[in-house]
Amino acid sequence: MDGKPYIAQRPKRADGRRNYDAILAAARKAFESAGADASLEDIASQAGVAIGTLYRHFPTRASLVEAATRDGLENLVAHAERLTAGPDPLDALIAWMREAVVHFSTFRGLVGILAQSMYDEGTPSHTMCSAMHRSGADLLRAAQAAGRVRPDLTPDELFDLLSGAAWVREQATPDRDGSARFLELLLEGITTRD
Amino acid sequence: MDGKPYIAQRPKRADGRRNYDAILAAARKAFESAGADASLEDIASQAGVAIGTLYRHFPTRASLVEAATRDGLENLVAHAERLTAGPDPLDALIAWMREAVVHFSTFRGLVGILAQSMYDEGTPSHTMCSAMHRSGADLLRAAQAAGRVRPDLTPDELFDLLSGAAWVREQATPDRDGSARFLELLLEGITTRD
DNA sequence: GATTTAAGCTGAGGCAACCTCAGGATGTCA
DNA sequence: TGACATCCTGAGGTTGCCTCAGCTTAAATC
DSSP states (O other): OOSOOOOOOOOSSHHHHHHHHHHHHHHHHHHHHHOTTOOHHHHHHHTTOOHHHHHHHOSSHHHHHHHHHHHHHHHHHHHHHHHHTSSOHHHHHHHHHHHHHHHHTSSTTHHHHHHHHHHOTTSTTHHHHHHHHHHHHHHHHHHHHTTOBOTTOOHHHHHHHHHHHHHHHHHOBTTBOOHHHHHHHHHHHHBOOO | OOSOOOOOOOOSSHHHHHHHHHHHHHHHHHHHHHOTTOOHHHHHHHTTOOHHHHHHHOSSHHHHHHHHHHHHHHHHHHHHHHHHTSSOHHHHHHHHHHHHHHHHTSSTTHHHHHHHHHHOTTSTTHHHHHHHHHHHHHHHHHHHHTTOBOTTOOHHHHHHHHHHHHHHHHHOBTTBOOHHHHHHHHHHHHBOOO
16 A cells, blocks of 8 residues: 555664563463454553553554564465475375464464455565465465366465465364364365366 | 343334434444444444443444344345245255355454354344354255255354355455355365265 | 763553443323 | 333543653763
8 A cells, every 4th residue: 555564673772672572472472362452552561661662663563463473474484385395286285274274363363464464565464475375376386287176276265265264263262163174175175076 | 151142122212212223224334334343432423322322222332233233134044944945955055155155244343243153142143143053054954965965064164164255255355355256165165076 | 981872761641432320301101 | 290211411431542752771982
């Protein structure tokens, strides 16, 4: 939309770095337990820092979420590259999809943010989302080239399916997590018959 | 959880009914354009009523959402009954699923509330959700009895699939609505081959 | 070690939304 | 025309968001 997205950067000064890290740690914990709309003032006070300091390092909630989930998404991309080298492209795609669903539902509200970021440049998470999109698209293409996945499935559609599965997982209570089954049924729909 | 859910009831006195209806109309409009977390104070003022009046009729946001969506869900249940009489149980199930996805995504945030209500008694929408669950389960059972849908699919799983599809639709921008395709792929996964 | 200065920190305060409740208004019924 | 239950009002307490003017301090320089 407007200008480039703000990606939080670890600051230079020692006290700055200390606070940055403390805020990030507190945010991860808070998001985990209260979802993506956890109170920022709580996060600041958990980190032992004034609210202004949180805003200095992370001017928007989205930038904080981005920083808190960057590692996970980087891993996902890295893992995709490793999987590409494997023998079976369908197995690779499936393994990656499972992992993606888990990452997308790290905490309540995350999938929504990622789905938003996927198609909205000017969003902090957009960069990582695009990278992930590419990883997935590569794995998909390979599986399609091997004739193992229906050729008319597009990467965008793949991401819709993954987001849907992740959303269901996000909603689920510990005793009722249908996401594995959800993915299984999806796979049934997108793989080719033999 | 605690006690029975509060289901908003149309009040007795003429001014009460007038306000109740006005609030409901304003709420529908607001939910449509701002999602389920639209400002209640805005809704009240749009309805030409003080905030206290809104709370009198609808003590919680969930009760207002319930009232605003009750008709739609009732229709869905009624339609299921009509469909049961049809010749082809798979066609009936599919038609109903399409309709369900549309209803679930009437406005942003609704699927989340419904998914919540489905398994949480003590929620205003729980009653309607259960009724819907039953409708869907009936149609599913019929299609399974006819050997048209994989027999191991449970009603709960069916609702996970529908919610996932609805969520994707809810997220979609007008130019990018993958929900039809989503459902198509799901159907591929749950129908039996011939 | 003292000086300088850019980087960082603080928290009061304005704003918006939520929700409650005491006091006042009014439809309805007899 | 009362009497009264129902209904309405809106001020105000609370929480969370976010900004900014003023203060502190790490670290680079001399």
